[in-house]
Amino acid sequence: MTVSDPVVESVVATISRSATEIRQGLIGRRGTVDEENPSGETQAEADVWADELLGDRLAAIDGVGQYASEERAEIVDCGDDPSSTDAYAVAVDPLDGSSNLKSNNAMGTIFGVYDAALPARGDTLVAAGFVLYGPITTMVIATDELITEYELSGGERTVVDRDVTLPAEPVVYGFGGRVPDWPDDFRAYAREIESELKLRYGGALIGDVNQVLTYGGTFGYPGLESRPEGKLRLQFEGNPIGYVVERAGGRSSNGSQSLLTVEPDDLHDRTPVHVGNEELIDRLEDALA
Ligand code: AHG
Ligand code: MN
Ligand code: MN
Numbered sequence: 114m115t116v117s118d119p120v121v122e123s124v125v126a127t128i129s130r131s132a133t134e135i136r137q138g139l140i141g142r143r144g145t146v147d148e149e150n151p152s153g154e155t156q157a158e159a160d161v162w163a164d165e166l167l168g169d170r171l172a173a174i175d176g177v178g179q180y181a182s183e184e185r186a187e188i189v190d191c192g193d194d195p196s197s198t199d200a201y202a203v204a205v206d207p208l209d210g211s212s213n214l215k216s217n218n219a220m221g222t223i224f225g226v227y228d229a230a231l232p233a234r235g236d237t238l239v240a241a242g243f244v245l246y247g248p249i250t251t252m253v254i255a256t257d258e259l260i261t262e263y264e265l266s267g268g269e270r271t272v273v274d275r276d277v278t279l280p281a282e283p284v285v286y287g288f289g290g291r292v293p294d295w296p297d298d299f300r301a302y303a304r305e306i307e308s309e310l311k312l313r314y315g316g317a318l319i320g321d322v323n324q325v326l327t328y329g330g331t332f333g334y335p336g337l338e339s340r341p342e343g344k345l346r347l348q349f350e351g352n353p354i355g356y357v358v359e360r361a362g363g364r365s366s367n368g369s370q371s372l373l374t375v376e377p378d379d380l381h382d383r384t385p386v387h388v389g390n391e392e393l394i395d396r397l398e399d400a401l402a
Contacts, residue, residue, distance in 0.1 A: 209223050
């Protein structure tokens, strides 16, 4: 099932075709390099390698005006002006959950296609999604016309769920950060959720969010006492995941409003991220009000 906008289809096809190569390329790149990303985090060899591979291929697509990634301080100008009607800006987290490389746990690649110059609000997204490197390599692609899950193999994508929808009854939750670092109001909310749902937290946003998309529930990486803005990046993680979950019938929030309405200041802004069933996110916002 292809996406009707030819530029968006080129972007998602490039990512899905690269996914098999990225998965294979993780082998032998599990170490760290002595560099930091713009968020001040040590980079894995695979972070840098996946970013270079995707950056080269996505920047070369006619109609992609900007390429930006969690691993690069600056936006790459690809020639077309993303604020013009037929050009887009692509923001990528080339390898999400790279701390799971060492422990061989799930990881992902996240992308957002913005119809605006970066940094941009999430409600300028025309497409977003992710690849999940799990036992099977799967990909979720959401646009304003579809939200579809595929299995990827040999560079091809096969539809496995034509209309990804958050199950009505929540089952799982996962909260990041450390309990002693949670603000009291979030901790009280978390205690309620813990008494109702099952814990699923694997340390990679994509693995944890896919649990929520599959079983219903909520994932959160809250603002912390030590870091009120939280850990996750708005452009590369919060907005794309917020877009996907809202398209699947759920909600997203930074604690008080949809992630897609948050005005970015800087390309690498962090934000608290909460996604999941509408009722759970409504309760979170009441708890933090
Ligand atoms: P990345 O590897 O792209 O930096 O992402 C890691 C993020 C996200 O995937 C996950 O939800 C979170 O970090 C886990 O953080 P903790 O290790 O603090 O739990
Ligand atoms: Mn990430
Ligand atoms: Mn990453």
